[in-house]
Amino acid sequence: MADVDLSIHAGECLALFGPNGAGKTTLLRLLAGLLRPTSGEVRLLGVPLKGDAAAERGQVGLISHQSMLYDVLTVAENIAFAARLHGVPDADAATEDAMARLGLQGRELTPVRALSRGWQQRVSIARAIVHGPALVLLDEPYTGLDVAGARALTQLLLALREAGAALALVTHSVDEGLALATHAAIMLDGTIRRHEPTASLDAVEYAESYRRLVLEVAA
Amino acid sequence: MTALRPPGTLAAALMIARKDLSMEYRTRSAFFSSLVFSLLGVSIFYMVWDPTAVRPIDMAPGVLWTIFAFAGMLGLHRAFGLELQTRAMDGLLLAPVSREAIFLGKALANLVYVSAVLAVTIPAVVLFYNLEFGSGLLILGGIGVLAAIGLVTVGTLFSSMTVHTRFAELLLPMLALPFFIPVVVPAAQASAKLLVGAELQTVMPWIQVLVAFDLMFGVACVLAFPFTIED
Amino acid sequence: MPDTLAHSLPTTGGGRTAEKPVAVFDWLMAIAVVAVSAVIARAIWFTPPEALQGEAQKIFYIHVPSAVVGLYLACPLVAIGGAMYLWLRDERLDRLAESAAEIALVFLSIVLVTGPLWGKPIWGTWWTWDARLTSTLFLWFILLGYTVLRGAIEDRQQRARYSAVLGILAALLVPFIHLSVRLFRTMHPQPIVLTPDKPKLSAEMGLTLSLAFLAFSVLFVAMLRGRLKYAALRDHVEARESGDA
Numbered sequence: 001m002a003d004v005d006l007s008i009h010a011g012e013c014l015a016l017f018g019p020n021g022a023g024k025t026t027l028l029r030l031l032a033g034l035l036r037p038t039s040g041e042v043r044l045l046g047v048p049l050k051g052d053a054a055a056e057r058g059q060v061g062l063i064s065h066q067s068m069l070y071d072v073l074t075v076a077e078n079i080a081f082a083a084r085l086h087g088v089p090d091a092d093a094a095t096e097d098a099m100a101r102l103g104l105q106g107r108e109l110t111p112v113r114a115l116s117r118g119w120q121q122r123v124s125i126a127r128a129i130v131h132g133p134a135l136v137l138l139d140e141p142y143t144g145l146d147v148a149g150a151r152a153l154t155q156l157l158l159a160l161r162e163a164g165a166a167l168a169l170v171t172h173s174v175d176e177g178l179a180l181a182t183h184a185a186i187m188l189d190g191t192i193r194r195h196e197p198t199a200s201l202d203a204v205e206y207a208e209s210y211r212r213l214v215l216e217v218a219a
Numbered sequence: 220m221t222a223l224r225p226p227g228t229l230a231a232a233l234m235i236a237r238k239d240l241s242m243e244y245r246t247r248s249a250f251f252s253s254l255v256f257s258l259l260g261v262s263i264f265y266m267v268w269d270p271t272a273v274r275p276i277d278m279a280p281g282v283l284w285t286i287f288a289f290a291g292m293l294g295l296h297r298a299f300g301l302e303l304q305t306r307a308m309d310g311l312l313l314a315p316v317s318r319e320a321i322f323l324g325k326a327l328a329n330l331v332y333v334s335a336v337l338a339v340t341i342p343a344v345v346l347f348y349n350l351e352f353g354s355g356l357l358i359l360g361g362i363g364v365l366a367a368i369g370l371v372t373v374g375t376l377f378s379s380m381t382v383h384t385r386f387a388e389l390l391l392p393m394l395a396l397p398f399f400i401p402v403v404v405p406a407a408q409a410s411a412k413l414l415v416g417a418e419l420q421t422v423m424p425w426i427q428v429l430v431a432f433d434l435m436f437g438v439a440c441v442l443a444f445p446f447t448i449e450d
Numbered sequence: 451m452p453d454t455l456a457h458s459l460p461t462t463g464g465g466r467t468a469e470k471p472v473a474v475f476d477w478l479m480a481i482a483v484v485a486v487s488a489v490i491a492r493a494i495w496f497t498p499p500e501a502l503q504g505e506a507q508k509i510f511y512i513h514v515p516s517a518v519v520g521l522y523l524a525c526p527l528v529a530i531g532g533a534m535y536l537w538l539r540d541e542r543l544d545r546l547a548e549s550a551a552e553i554a555l556v557f558l559s560i561v562l563v564t565g566p567l568w569g570k571p572i573w574g575t576w577w578t579w580d581a582r583l584t585s586t587l588f589l590w591f592i593l594l595g596y597t598v599l600r601g602a603i604e605d606r607q608q609r610a611r612y613s614a615v616l617g618i619l620a621a622l623l624v625p626f627i628h629l630s631v632r633l634f635r636t637m638h639p640q641p642i643v644l645t646p647d648k649p650k651l652s653a654e655m656g657l658t659l660s661l662a663f664l665a666f667s668v669l670f671v672a673m674l675r676g677r678l679k680y681a682a683l684r685d686h687v688e689a690r691e692s693g694d695a
Binding site: 373376380383384385386390393394396397400401424425431432439443446447449 | 536588591592594595598599602603608611612614615616618619620622623626627629630633634
Binding site for chain 1: 222223224225226231234235238241242245246301304305306307309310311312313314315316449
């Protein structure tokens with residue numbers, strides 16, 4: 001990965017498109033502070049993210065392919081554990097709230113391993129936002145969600161954006177991405193090829209140019 | 220956005236340990252396999268010696284601490300194994316808690332788990348090897364605390380490395396056993412003497428080795444742990 | 451790219467046609483082999499046997515230098531290389547630790563084989579839980595674990611970090627093992643083995659032993675140099691292959 005210069009401000013949502021292996025996940029893990037850059041730096045809320053910037057790290061919420069859940073613990077235990085670890089003042093209330101936003105009521109006491117893939121994804125999202133992160137990183141969050149789940153997620157993300165969170169959404173589906181994004185970028189082979197606000201974009205034309213770019217690089 | 224108050228190192232360690240223990244409590248798989256292993260080991264060892272040639276009281280300490288080291292290792296792998304399945308470890312690393320807290324939490328949970336195994340194994344040894352109940356429990360229990368701390372600190376650190384390797388379950392004993400020599404040997408030697416009525420003074424050198432090991436590797440493992448988890 | 455390779459390998463950037471095979475002849479290794487052979491020959495044919503132990507004592511000319519080189523040159527390098535790697539994150543330091551560990555394993559194996567060979571005629575037993583022999587045995591096990599650990603990890607940086615951690619902890623462990631073995635021996639009467647006095651070396655024997663130290667040290671340096679070169683080349687090839695993929 002080289003020459004990636006991106007910034008996301010509060011209340012913005014950056015949709016990052018790219019084919020498999022373009023470096024999207026790596027970029028998200030860098031933004032989350034799970035990987036350290038070999039050169040350059042990641043700043044979060046103006047503070048360089050490195051080493052043990054523990055407090056800043058706590059402002060990130062990551063939703064990845066992996067659920068990051070403990071399968072023998074219940075839905076509520078998983079979410080409450082994340083809330084406590086992040087130091088949410090009223091962890092139980094925050095847990096209730098996060099579960100309500102993802103339609104998880106009635107499943108609080110179900111062990112995660114007894115849930116289907118789609119429901120696990122909802123729990124995983126609730127787990128990631130329970131502490132009200134300032135930056136939410138989403139790696140293909142719609143995978144496995146049914147229609148109701150997808151709608152709940154879109155509403156949740158819009159609400160988070162409204163509340164002043166910055167979102168970064170990685171996907172290879174242009175439709176999903178543009179539905180939420182205020183900015184869009186295309187990543188290919190570890191570099192950013194396009195980066196612009198979505199306000200002036202035509203979705204059909206953008207999708208076409210993305211397809212062309214991907215095929216061009218593949219060839 | 221709510222103001223977050225990230226937990227301190229100790230508070231976070233306790234949260235992680237509690238989470239690990241409640242997971243172990245739900246399944247009890249590691250605990251029971253370690254327990255059955257150590258009880259079986261203790262009984263088999265009794266029968267491979269001629270009890271008229273070697274007094275059971277002479278055999279008991281060596282058997283106990285050797286079996287303890289092996290049984291403990293059976294379960295140590297679990298501590299980080301359970302974080303790996305769904306990359307839950309990422310969740311811990313993303314949380315605003317120090318790396319040291321993660322290590323301490325894991326080590327604490329392991330300590331409880333190893334102590335629980337000891338809490339059953341020691342009375343079993345006292346019973347099977349016809350030791351004197353009162354003094355036997357006291358001596359073995361006291362040395363058990365010192366031995367468990369050493370075993371757990373080193374074992375936790377190594378399991379955080381081996382869990383990322385191929386054939387993790389085989390590699391852990393290979394790396395960790397040499398480190399258990401200064402735990403098992405002093406524990407066995409000291410308890411052997413104490414059980415036959417020697418003064419505490421005469422086994423002080425062994426106790427000192429145990430304490431020094433716990434302190435030295437307690438510090439070293441906390442310092443080394445961050446190097447085993449960075450990406 | 452490590453600069454040690456600069457003269458033998460062209461950069462990967464397009465200039466592949468300029469690649470030349472790397473020189474195979476290792477003059478330092480040749481010198482080392484000749485030196486060690488000469489010392490062994492001198493020990494066997496041109497050094498008088500020790501008065502009490504006879505010809506058996508001559509195995510010391512291999513045993514003692516191997517132990518010194520293995521324990522005091524190679525082993526510390528494993529820990530030092532590891533610690534320096536964690537600090538500076540230079541891959542060459544990891545290769546140093548890796549190479550030193552394998553060479554230490556070779557020398558300690560020699561020690562563990564020649565020790566009992568000498569012990570049988572002199573002590574009357576192949577193996578005794580002598581403090582030094584026991585510590586060496588455990589150290590040998592740790593080194594074995596170290597090399598197995600390296601083989602079990604794919605990612606190069608992870609491998610370097612993990613083995614550095616193990617190397618450093620092993621360095622802390624050695625005194626504890628030594629102490630345990632010492633205590634074990636002082637607190638238990640040992641089965642009686644013959645304990646010969648320290649052999650009194652004549653001037654000629656002393657000279658042979660000094661030459662042996664010298665020859666084994668040269669051998670160590672030659673092995674280390676060759677092993678480092680190999681490791682650098684291997685990493686270079688690996689990097690290129692993954693870069694091309």
